[in-house]
Each structure stands twice: as structure tokens, then as C-alpha cells.
Amino acid sequence: MKATIGLTEKNTDAVSNELAKLLADEFVLYTKTRNAHWNVTGDNFHANHIFFENQYKQLDEIIDSVAERMRKIGHYAPATLKSYLELTHLTEYSDRTNDGLGFMKDLLNDHESIIEFIRGNITPFANDYKDYGSSDFITGLIEVHEEMAWMIRSYFR
Structure with missing residues (x-):
């Protein structure tokens, strides 16, 4: 039903096309954060393990909210790994070790990339497409990603 x-x-x-890209980015970032949680090693293993767990739990909620936003405006959310890989702006891990700071640098870059993507859509959603609800929705998401990025950035001196 329409x-x-x-x-x-x-x-x-x-x-919906832009939200699909965002959903793909969120899912790839979630997967990379899960990877960090599972595979981190080093002196601060326990603290990093817990930190990454908290981050992937937040991302899980974001993924669900983005997909549900798509449904609210009458579209289906992409839900296959193939579609996520076709839609995402993010990449798999490059040369890295399993140390916490290595994972954090990569995840921080992804959060900042998502922040820029979201920022670029706030005004068009409202002004060009008259979808103030989606504009407001992604404005809230940018704040979550900014906080998550800040938490990661705080590990670096």
C-alpha cells in the first residue's frame, strides 16, 4: 500500500535512494566494528573489546532506525550483503593489524565519512524534497555519529 x-x-x-546508501554505510560500519570487537588484541584488550561492543550496539539501533525510516516513507530497505556492498561509500579494512588504535583509525574515518554524507543530505531532504521528517531524522543521526567519532578520537593524543 502506498x-x-x-x-x-x-x-x-x-x-529513499540516499537513505539506502546510508543504510549500507551503517551496515558496513557495524560489521567492521563487530570485527574490531572480535579480533582486537593488545595491552588494552578488555577496554577496547568493551568499547567496540558499545559502539556496535549503537550502530545496530541506527541500522534499524534507517531501515524503518525508509518504510515510513513507503519504500523497502535493501537487506542483502550484495546490495550493501554496491551502495556503500565505505571500504573494507586496508592494511591493518588487530591493535585497538589501528581499528579505531579506520572506524573514525568511516564515522567522519558518514557524517559528511549525512550533512550533505540534510538541506536537500528538507528544501528539495520537502521531506522535513527525514531531514530531522538524519540530523539526529549526525549527532550520534559525531559523539561516536569523538569517543574514538579521544583515544588519540
């Missing part, structure tokens, strides 16, 4: 919520189909299509 969502009759005061937005044109053209506009919900455009917003």
Missing part, C-alpha cells in the same frame, strides 16, 4: 503522507513519489524515491 504511503500517502504529503510527499510526491519522485521525492520519496530520491530520499
